[in-house]
Amino acid sequence: MRKLSISAAILMTLTMLSAPALADFKVGLVLDRGGRDDKSFNASAYEGASQAKQKLGIHLKYVEATDENSYEPLLRAFAQKDFDLIIGVGFAQKDAVAKVAAQFPDKHFAIVDSEVDLPNVRSLMFEEQQGSYIVGAIAAMVSKTGKIGFVGGMDVPLIRRFQLGYEAGAKKINPQITIFSNFCGVTPEAWNNPPKAKELALAQYEEGADVIFAAAGASGAGVFDAAEEQKKLAIGVDSNQDWTKPGTILTSMLKRVDLAVYATIQEAQVGKFTGGLKRFGLADKGVDYSVDQYNDKILPESVRARADQLKADIIAGKIDVPDYYKQH
Amino acid sequence: MLIGAFGAAVGTLHTHSPWLGSAYGMGSGVALAAVYALFVIRLRADQIVAGMAINMLAMGLTPFLCKILYDQTTSTPAIPLQQQFQSAPLYLCWVLVAACALWVRYTPSGLRLSFAGEHPEALDAAGIRVNRVRWIAVLISGALAGMGGATLSVYLSSSFSRDMTSGRGFMALAALIFGKWRPLPTAAACVLFGFTEAVEIRLQGHSVWGGHEIPVQFIEILPYVVTILVLAGFVGRSRPPKALGTAFAPGGFGA
Numbered sequence: 001m002r003k004l005s006i007s008a009a010i011l012m013t014l015t016m017l018s019a020p021a022l023a024d025f026k027v028g029l030v031l032d033r034g035g036r037d038d039k040s041f042n043a044s045a046y047e048g049a050s051q052a053k054q055k056l057g058i059h060l061k062y063v064e065a066t067d068e069n070s071y072e073p074l075l076r077a078f079a080q081k082d083f084d085l086i087i088g089v090g091f092a093q094k095d096a097v098a099k100v101a102a103q104f105p106d107k108h109f110a111i112v113d114s115e116v117d118l119p120n121v122r123s124l125m126f127e128e129q130q131g132s133y134i135v136g137a138i139a140a141m142v143s144k145t146g147k148i149g150f151v152g153g154m155d156v157p158l159i160r161r162f163q164l165g166y167e168a169g170a171k172k173i174n175p176q177i178t179i180f181s182n183f184c185g186v187t188p189e190a191w192n193n194p195p196k197a198k199e200l201a202l203a204q205y206e207e208g209a210d211v212i213f214a215a216a217g218a219s220g221a222g223v224f225d226a227a228e229e230q231k232k233l234a235i236g237v238d239s240n241q242d243w244t245k246p247g248t249i250l251t252s253m254l255k256r257v258d259l260a261v262y263a264t265i266q267e268a269q270v271g272k273f274t275g276g277l278k279r280f281g282l283a284d285k286g287v288d289y290s291v292d293q294y295n296d297k298i299l300p301e302s303v304r305a306r307a308d309q310l311k312a313d314i315i316a317g318k319i320d321v322p323d324y325y326k327q328h
Numbered sequence: 329m330l331i332g333a334f335g336a337a338v339g340t341l342h343t344h345s346p347w348l349g350s351a352y353g354m355g356s357g358v359a360l361a362a363v364y365a366l367f368v369i370r371l372r373a374d375q376i377v378a379g380m381a382i383n384m385l386a387m388g389l390t391p392f393l394c395k396i397l398y399d400q401t402t403s404t405p406a407i408p409l410q411q412q413f414q415s416a417p418l419y420l421c422w423v424l425v426a427a428c429a430l431w432v433r434y435t436p437s438g439l440r441l442s443f444a445g446e447h448p449e450a451l452d453a454a455g456i457r458v459n460r461v462r463w464i465a466v467l468i469s470g471a472l473a474g475m476g477g478a479t480l481s482v483y484l485s486s487s488f489s490r491d492m493t494s495g496r497g498f499m500a501l502a503a504l505i506f507g508k509w510r511p512l513p514t515a516a517a518c519v520l521f522g523f524t525e526a527v528e529i530r531l532q533g534h535s536v537w538g539g540h541e542i543p544v545q546f547i548e549i550l551p552y553v554v555t556i557l558v559l560a561g562f563v564g565r566s567r568p569p570k571a572l573g574t575a576f577a578p579g580g581f582g583a
Contacts, residue, residue, distance in 0.1 A: 035402035035490065036400065036401070036402065037401065037402040038402050155544045155545075183544050186545050186548060189491075189494060192402065192491070192492075193489075193492075193494060194485045194487070194492070195480060195484045195492065196529075198484065198485060199529050200532070203529055218403065221403070221406065221485075221486070221487065221489075222485060225406075225486045229409060244406070
């Protein structure tokens with residue numbers, strides 16, 4: 001009996017020590033395949049949330065989904081544990097978020113890269129085709145061989161959107177340009193398969209491409225390896241990846257998932273959460289291309305000037321960037 | 329293979345040499361194989377069930393250890409280009425295949441190995457401890473699988489990433505059946521699988537380029553279709569070693 005009461009006391013103390021203060025705003029983050037440290041998409045989402053943790057003092061808990069069936073239980077667990085804001089990162093979680101949000105109408109949800117039409121869900125979508133257009137133009141400007149490449153992750157409409165924008169931007173600069181396009185796979189494993197991505201990139205470089213845009217999540221590391229080995233260039237995606245291999249990464253197509261996540265948390269915390277669709281594009285710096293000390297020397301001023309001009313034209317509506325979502 | 333890939337990546341990061349790193353990888357492979365051997369040889373558990381358990385153990389243990397060592401579960405830190413293998417595994421694997429083929433066929437210890445799987449009673453009657461032979465075989469295969477994993481993370485890639493083996497181990501198993509449990513035909517089967525995967529990659533590059541676009545999915549199934557065609561058409565009957573999968577208890581003299 002004594003052992004029981006002692007262990008009960010210990011258990012209670014531990015629970016009390018680990019429970020956050022009642023006033024804390026609790027945010028649950030369900031990350032996609034590729035993990036928190038994919039240095040790309042999920043990393044950006046996590047970065048936004050941890051910025052919120054630092055600056056706004058929220059209580060953050062993140063989980064990494066290991067397969068498609070785990071999204072729903074993870075989201076539901078957050079809802080059942082009384083989390084204030086639950087964020088599903090990635091289009092793959094669309095159905096899971098729709099289901100769980102419908103079951104918990106008084107909880108707030110957010111989803112990245114997809115649209116869920118419920119009043120308690122904020123959908124965060126990005127104009128990837130605009131950002132891809134710009135880096136396509138950059139690739140075409142920098143390419144000496146007139147051949148560039150694209151390595152996508154999973155063959156889904158989202159990545160086709162990147163591809164279409166990329167090709168359009170490149171053809172704007174050089175209508176005769178040759179573009180090689182490959183996908184790492186057709187299942188979510190494609191987001192975390194660097195050896196496959198490396199083989200695809202090597203094949204493209206051997207065909208003459210000298211710049212490859214990697215839109216493949218954690219698999220992009222394979223493309224960068226190939227670029228380094230062949231002493232050619234690559235373009236990163238989502239997060240700023242220029243630092244991973246300075247001198248080899250020409251630029252990165254920034255998708256400011258971090259800003260979107262941060263803004264959502266901030267608004268929800270002060271009670272200003274709104275459902276509905278929020279689009280982020282070039283105009284509000286939701287997508288952009290990166291310039292920093294790691295690609296400063298390899299991205300010429302003239303290229304940047306032209307890229308900025310194209311940016312302004314797109315924002316002003318003078319250029320119509322083809323959008324895979326609209327065409328299909 | 330998976331734990332060998334992880335061990336080798338950690339080892340190379342630690343020692344800055346791909347060879348020493350592979351030693352770490354082989355060591356991890358041997359350690360995991362020892363666990364398997366304990367359950368399957370000593371405790372006579374079902375080999376398929378134990379095998380699946382070891383698989384799951386590796387799949388869970390590797391990101392867990394990665395998190396402890398590097399605070400991230402997706403991948404180990406990148407290994408610089410100079411510290412990776414440049415081309416050694418390409419030649420090493422053929423040396424090992426040749427060594428294995430010669431050893432199994434022409435040396436006494438190699439023959440004992442074949443008997444341990446084919447007809448352990450005869451071996452036992454000759455006074456050789458069957459389970460000892462099996463233990464050594466499992467440990468050696470663990471080392472070789474670990475080396476295979478090292479090739480993945482230190483040669484074909486620059487780091488270990490989660491679940492990076494992607495079913496290659498099962499393809500090796502298929503190659504084994506394909507090759508009728510003999511070293512050289514098995515190696516040939518592996519080359520066939522590798523060839524179709526390479527064709528798949530190159531074909532993908534041309535599918536959008538030509539006049540028509542071949543869907544990625546069709547190209548992806550190519551290796552498996554080739555496997556079925558060759559298995560159905562050319563391999564004939566593939567007979568496993570008679571005592572495969574059954575634990576051996578030395579008759580009449582205790583375990």
